[in-house]
Amino acid sequence: MDNSAQTSELLNNLQHQLRVARNEIKNLRQQVINLKYKHKTDVEEIENVLKEFPNFKCQDPVEPYQCEFPHFHSIGKIETWFAEKRGIPRQGAICKESQGVLTLTTTDINNSSYALIGLEEFSHMWIIYHFHNTTSNHVRTKVAPPRLxxxxxxxFSTRSPHRPCPIGLSLVKIDKIVENKIYFSGADMMDGTPVLDIKPYIPQYDNPNSMSVENDRKVEGAIIEEDSSAAVGCNRDAAENREAPDGEEAVKIPSWIQNAGSKKLKVEFSKKGLSQLQESVDEEKIRKTIIRVLEEDPRSVYLKGKLGGQFYTFSISDLHITCKFDDANQTVTIYQVQPGTQMCECGTPDWQCGVHYKRQLD
Known part of the structure; x- marks a missing residue:
């Protein structure tokens, strides 16, 4: 009898390991498919870049392709208490006790429960969904909200479901997550509603009252040094150390957001970069925007490892900005702020010419 039980237990363990192995093989196959697609798109992108070089055979201008929006499909469906449109709360905050369950059913990912890892550390989330049961084919430009x-x-000044693009947005409280199901409170959608996406609610980003006034003052009061650069101090005190305002005491976010390990970078302008910036229209707004973008380090983890201390370029409005990161000293220096339309002597835009543009930076 004991041998039979041990054999049965061993068989169950082997079957479990086999299921895990099959799932992993399935995941690996999907990754191979994704990599093949990425390789194909990268090759096409390189070919397109090569075609734009000045020495490439001139071609007649082609009308830009007018593409429609891609077809979006749902990632899951919502179960609620409301089988009909009549009686559904106009907002989730009106009826916080109403319950809902979102079940992920998308086939775009192999294991839906893996996609939810980490969401349990948030107390609230946004649900983006389709008003699938709106019957009117005619969208009115004006509507009459009940409160008026x-x-x-x-x-567009209302949250009416009768919209040109019938998309809904609701903020709900996460009660629990079990495998591929999210149980939440504050449901204000119809039973069977298809969901397009979900995103965690982060008050530091989603609530305008959480924006750091202190950081605004630091950017506005930046001191331009008289040596080779203009330094701007960058701390993140106010946004992270503030107390939760009334009504947000129950909001929970992960510690990796509340106590972010990465500090804001120190942004510096070289003399040349600062001089070029001062020639631009809306100099002050552009300067603040450049600082805000760079102090948060826009590079991906991949680019940090691949490019390291090489020049990093990006565009704001009609300007092309060239900078270099110093990860050891947590600084970034802006070397060029040029009009994106400025042409090089070789006939290409200045910032696209790898030979002459690099010479200008030296």
Whole structure:
């Protein structure tokens, strides 16, 4: 009898390991498919870049391809108490007790439960969904919200489900997550509603009241040094150390957001970069935007490892910015702020010419 039980237990363990192995093989196959697709798109992108070189055979201008929006499909469906449109709360905050369950059913990912790892550390999330049961084919430019007692306003100043693009957005409280199911409170959608996406609610980003006034003052009061650069101090005190405002005491976010390990970088302008910036229209707004972008380090983890201390370029408005990161000293220096339309002597835009543009930076 003991041998039979041991054999049965061993068989169950082997079957479990076999299921795990099959899932891993399935994941690896999907990764291979994704890599093949990525390789194909990368090759096409390189070919397109090569075609734009000045020495490439001139071609007649082609009308830009007018593409429609891609077809979006749902990642899952919602179960709620509301089988009909009539009686559904207009907002989740009106009826926080109403329950809902979102079940992920998308086939785009192999294991839906893996896609939810980490979401349990948040207390709230945004649900983006389709108003799938709107019956009217005609969208009015003005609607009459219930609170206005018949007065009409533009549809885009309301949350009416009768919209040109019938997309809904709701903020709900996460109660628990079990495998591929998210149980939440504050449901204000119809039973069977298809979901397009979900995103965690982060008050530091989603609530305008959480924006750091202190950081604004530091950017506005930046001191331009008289040596080779203009330094801007960058700390993240106010946004992270503030107390939760009324109504947000129950909001929970992960520690990796609340106590982010990465500090803001120190942004410096070289004399040349600062001089070029001062020639631009809306100099102050452009300067603040450049600082805000760079102090948060826009590079991906991949680019940090691949490029290291090489020049990093990006565009803001009609300007092309060239900078270099110093990861050891947590600084980034801006060397060039040039109009994106400025042409090089070889006939290409200045910032696209690898030979002459690098010579200008030296």
């Amino acid at each position: 007692n018949g007065a009409r306003v533009g549809v």
